[in-house]
Amino acid sequence: MSYLVRSMLVLMLFAYPLFCADDVVSGVAGTVKTVDKATKTVVVKTADGAEHTFHVVDRTVVHGVKATGRGTKDAFLSMKEGDEVVVHYTEKGAVDTAHEFDHVGADGLKMAKVTVNKLDHGAKVVSVKTEEGADETYHLTGNAVRETGKGIEKGTKVTVYYTEEGGKKIVHFFKEG
Numbered sequence: 001m002s003y004l005v006r007s008m009l010v011l012m013l014f015a016y017p018l019f020c021a022d023d024v025v026s027g028v029a030g031t032v033k034t035v036d037k038a039t040k041t042v043v044v045k046t047a048d049g050a051e052h053t054f055h056v057v058d059r060t061v062v063h064g065v066k067a068t069g070r071g072t073k074d075a076f077l078s079m080k081e082g083d084e085v086v087v088h089y090t091e092k093g094a095v096d097t098a099h100e101f102d103h104v105g106a107d108g109l110k111m112a113k114v115t116v117n118k119l120d121h122g123a124k125v126v127s128v129k130t131e132e133g134a135d136e137t138y139h140l141t142g143n144a145v146r147e148t149g150k151g152i153e154k155g156t157k158v159t160v161y162y163t164e165e166g167g168k169k170i171v172h173f174f175k176e177g
Contacts, residue, residue, distance in 0.1 A: 025090055025146055026088070026090070026147070027086060027088045027143060028046055029042040029046065029085070029104070029175050030045050032080065032082060032083040035080065039053055040076070041053050041054060042054050042087075042101070043122060044087055052096060054089055055095055055098065056076045060101070061101070062079065062101045062103075063102045064102055064103030064107050064108025066144075079101060081102060084099050084103070084104035085103055086109060086172060087101055088173075099157070107171055109163060110163070111159055112130060112159070113131050113158075114129060114145075114157075115128060116128055116158060117152055118154060124169065124173065138171045139168050140171050141170060143172065152174055152176070155176065158173070160173045161174075
């Protein structure tokens, strides 16, 4: 009996990290197609025509639009059809839960097409060559660091979505191509 109990405890010890693993945060850029207050969902259409339905929760953050809110009830309603956004979300089964919407435009994220020279996850920086040929360094948010683990390496052409804070360019999202 004690052998069985010890075996179960060892099995539980090794299985525990599987159940406690962090949700993987993904990102997507696109255009807001609909905002539905009743179902608390936002449909975003990407450049390739795919439509993603994102569920909004009380902790969902909206940046770069008028009347922005951090975890405030109905902050997502400040978005409207046609807005360009970047969405950071987690997926569980068929449900995509939005954690952050970043507006792209005058009051939100800026965009630049660049070629990656060097990516340093530890230092949270990426050095790039701009379309004009200049070498620049961008700092990375936590989401950008996680998302760059998906094949972004030296020589990759990407569009960076960034803000400028304290004289630094801060990348929030990478899009290949």
